[in-house]
Amino acid sequence: MLTLQKTAVLASLMAVLVLPASCSKEKQSATESSDAPELSAAEPEPTLAWQDRLNLVLYQAELPTEIMQNLETITEKSPFMQELAVILSGDPYLRLLVDKQHALPTQYEPDDLVELSGGAYRVSRKGLILRKAAADALQVMAQAAAADNVILVASSTYRSYAYQAQVYARNVRELGEAAANRESSRPGHSQHQTGLVVDFGSIDDSFAQTDAGMWMQAHASRFGWSLSFPDGYESVTGYRWESWHYRYLGTDLCRFIDTYFEGIQQYALRFIYEWELLNTKIKH
Numbered sequence: 166m167l168t169l170q171k172t173a174v175l176a177s178l179m180a181v182l183v184l185p186a187s188c189s190k191e192k193q194s195a196t197e198s199s200d201a202p203e204l205s206a207a208e209p210e211p212t213l214a215w216q217d218r219l220n221l222v223l224y225q226a227e228l229p230t231e232i233m234q235n236l237e238t239i240t241e242k243s244p245f246m247q248e249l250a251v252i253l254s255g256d257p258y259l260r261l262l263v264d265k266q267h268a269l270p271t272q273y274e275p276d277d278l279v280e281l282s283g284g285a286y287r288v289s290r291k292g293l294i295l296r297k298a299a300a301d302a303l304q305v306m307a308q309a310a311a312a313d314n315v316i317l318v319a320s321s322t323y324r325s326y327a328y329q330a331q332v333y334a335r336n337v338r339e340l341g342e343a344a345a346n347r348e349s350s351r352p353g354h355s356q357h358q359t360g361l362v363v364d365f366g367s368i369d370d371s372f373a374q375t376d377a378g379m380w381m382q383a384h385a386s387r388f389g390w391s392l393s394f395p396d397g398y399e400s401v402t403g404y405r406w407e408s409w410h411y412r413y414l415g416t417d418l419c420r421f422i423d424t425y426f427e428g429i430q431q432y433a434l435r436f437i438y439e440w441e442l443l444n445t446k447i448k449h
């Protein structure tokens with residue numbers, strides 16, 4: 166856990182970062198009317214040392230104590246930072262935080278959707294589509310599963326904003342709003358809209374006990390697929406356990422999650438979100 170002292174330091178850093186523009190203007194005009202020597206008109210951007218930036222991100226990302234303590238020890242030269250750089254240089258949608266608080270860009274629709282063709286896996290109905298990278302990665306994973314005599318079945322994949330609006334409305338009608346919110350997203354907030362998600366098999370709790378469910382649990386991350394809403398993490402992800410819902414993040418990001426974030430996608434995506442937010446907000 167962060168010490169009180171450190172929390173106080175972070176609080177003052179945050180105060181610097183959120184200084185409103187009007188505040189610097191006031192300072193500037195005060196300077197102009199005084200006899201002080203001339204100063205540059207532009208206020209310098211706040212700068213932060215690398216370690217302070219890391220601490221601030223860790224604080225903002227609301228990570229559990231154990232993960233936070235491990236990450237507090239990393240330095241600018243740690244493998245962690247090299248791995249993060251690789252992830253940040255890749256497709257931004259693979260790492261994009263999409264949850265109850267963070268929506269996709271309005272009406273986002275991927276431009277490389279392809280229809281699933283089956284092959285090593287089955288589809289529950291025609292017309293299921295995914296982004297090309299996810300479709301290819303599904304094929305590779307399904308071939309490995311088939312080699313273990315496990316057949317994966319894709320049951321629900323890309324959903325447009327408009328379709329998600331229908332799904333959500335139906336769930337609210339059938340389950341009531343509180344229950345619907347535990348397993349269904351408002352439009353714009355569904356990971357399915359990224360075109361990188363597959364719901365497998367029966368799309369209910371029975372999937373966890375099937376051969377496919379157990380195989381996915383054990384092997385999916387090796388192929389770049391991550392369980393978005395694990396058992397026991399509803400307070401973190403906002404959703405109840407969904408043993409059938411996997412998001413394609415790529416193998417680099419899955420390895421990063423398993424190595425540093427206890428396998429919990431939400432923790433890593435939140436960390437990356439806060440990291441990018443802070444590092445685009447300040448100069449360094």
Ligand SMILES: [Zn+2]
Pocket residue numbers: 357362363364409410411
């Ligand atoms: Zn799903």
